[in-house]
Amino acid sequence: MxxxxxxxxxxxxxxxxxxxxxxxxxxxxxxxxxxxxxxxxxxxxxxxxxxxxxxxxxxxxxxxxxxxxxxxxxxxxxxxxxxxxCSGPPITGAAMQFLSALLAWDLRTAEKLVIGAVNGGVAIPSIYLEVIAPAMHELGRLWYAARISVEQEHYVSSAAQVIMSQLYPRLFAAECKGPVLVAICAEGEPHEIGMRMVADLFQLEGWDTKFLGANVPPEAVVVLADQVRASVVAVSAMIATNVPAVAAQVIMLRAGPGGRGRKILVGGYPFNVDKDLWRRVGADGTAPDGRLAVMEANRLLAGGE
Ligand code: B12
Known part of the structure; x- marks a missing residue:
């Protein structure tokens, strides 16, 4: 209740x-x-x-x-x-193999699949958006339909992050001279993989990213955004009950030092359900995935409304 x-x-x-x-x-x-x-x-x-x-x-x-x-x-x-x-087409191919390996508690096979694909020339955005993200969405459907255990849900999401971390030497290989992005999950929000993917895709495009993870205290975000002179702050929420925390974060950022010139992007599941929600929480924009988020941020910095 x-x-x-x-x-x-x-x-x-x-x-x-x-x-x-x-x-x-x-x-x-x-x-x-x-x-x-x-x-x-x-x-x-x-x-x-x-x-x-x-x-x-x-x-x-x-x-x-x-x-x-x-x-x-x-x-x-x-x-x-x-x-x-919980909707969407059933997953196939590499996403299914990745998920099946992790559901069988087999990190090595899932890891080999990802690292092997990247070594073979598959781009990291494709691995994120066409393998790991669909696998995570399917994981959610299986949990929802009571076909897997809570232990499996936790293990798969934590193992997916372990594997993503192994791509970091490549993600951070080039010197980043681009604008600074501060990326956070709103206060109370435990789902961090989506925001992490978005931040990583900014990093790949030459941005200097500071990803803070789940459930970040809002005051700390204001301090950091000022300290690193962030051009864009990205705020994520997956659970609708955390949308008011996104709105509160936006107000705090706007009122903080440098707040007027800074662009704020919001995103995550509720913003995909309610297409106009980003305006009502006072943000400058949104995007349904990491690739489009980079495009939206670049558009905003170029003076787009
Ligand atoms: C992994 C997971 C967890 C993990 C999270 C671990 C972690 N460290 O992140 C754990 C086990 C902790 C967890 C907990 C819970 N979860 Co959960 N979880 C998931 C799951 C399976 C995957 C999430 C994920 O990583 N998705 C993959 C990423 C890539 O997708 P994404 O987050 O949507 O992000 C993309 C876009 O939205 C966008 N985006 C995201 N953020 C941002 C930000 C900006 C600025 C922009 C522009 C774009 C953007 O770009 C991303 C990449 O393309 C989802 C299922 C699903 N459909 O996602 C359920 C899901 C989100 N969980 C759900 C639920 C109910 C819960 C719990 C309440 C209960 C439970 N399952 O145990 C608890 C939360 C408790 C709490 N304290 O609030 C439900 C939510 C349902 C709803 N109506 O909202 C889901 C949808 C499962 C389901 N099908 O029912 N969960």
Whole structure:
């Protein structure tokens, strides 16, 4: 129940009906795969909407209304894999081999596949976006459908990062004379692989990147952005409940030293679901993946609005 309230709070605070609906669709599917009743979910959420409305404040009435509208739409949605977080074509080829090896706890085979491909001339962006990213998305679907364990989810994501780190001598081989990028995951956000990939692709394009990882305290970001004279700060969130933290980070950066001239990019799953969300959190732009993020940052620095 607490989790529902957090999603509702977040969706309301950034005025995003579609983020709330996406969460409920995801929840309905998760109930389906765990063998829980969809009718129970629907009636408990209906009770929640009534209890929130009974509070009577302007905010609670608005939240209850959002929840009721989302529930009416939820009825029309199928249960299996209908959330964007869990949809998409099945993975094939190298992505499937990479994931299968790690699901079998075999880091060596997954590592050989990646390092062998890079040694054979495959570009790092292709490895990231066509092998590792799809493998991670499939990992999420398998967890969602209760077909793998939590241990496997943790192992695969941690092993993927170990393998990505082995590409760092190549990523940082050239002297970086380009603009400075500070890349962080918003306060509370544990998913760091997406932001890490984005930062690495900036590095490959000659940017000087400072990637700080998951759950970064917002004040520290303001200090660092000033200290390293960042041209762009990139803020990532994967879980919708962390979108308000993205918005708060943007406000803090704008108010901090040098904040007016600095560009802020935001991204991650909620920004792919709600295409206009980046504007409502006060950012300068967004992009659905690392390659497009570099293009967007270059466009903004060249004076694009
Ligand atoms: C690995 C993983 C984890 C790991 C994270 C480890 C780590 N160190 O990062 C762990 C195990 C910790 C974890 C925890 C949880 N997770 Co998780 N996790 C995943 C998983 C499988 C992969 C994430 C990933 O690396 N994706 C690959 C990257 C490359 O994709 P990406 O993040 O979308 O990034 C790309 C773009 O979005 C974009 N981008 C990203 N950031 C930025 C920033 C900027 C500025 C720009 C421009 C672009 C951009 O570019 C990236 C590269 O192209 C996803 C499944 C999925 N669909 O991604 C679930 C998933 C995100 N997790 C989910 C959930 C529910 C959780 C938990 C709540 C429960 C759980 N599974 O244990 C907890 C969170 C607890 C908490 N404290 O909040 C759900 C979220 C559902 C939802 N409706 O939001 C997902 C979608 C799984 C699912 N299918 O249900 N998780």
């Amino acid at each position: 607490l989790m529902h309230l957090r999603y509702l709070d977040a969706a309301e605070s950034v005025d995003s009906q579609c983020l709330l609906l996406d969460y409920l669709v995801w929840l309905k599917g998760r109930f389906f795969y765990l063998g829980f009743s969809a009718a129970d979910l629907q009636s408990s959420l209906q009770c929640l909407a009534d209890a929130i409305a009974a509070e009577g404040s302007v905010r609670s009435v608005r939240q209850a209304d959002m929840l009721r509208r989302a529930l009416a739409e939820l009825d029309q949605q199928p249960s299996e894999f209908s959330s964007l977080a």
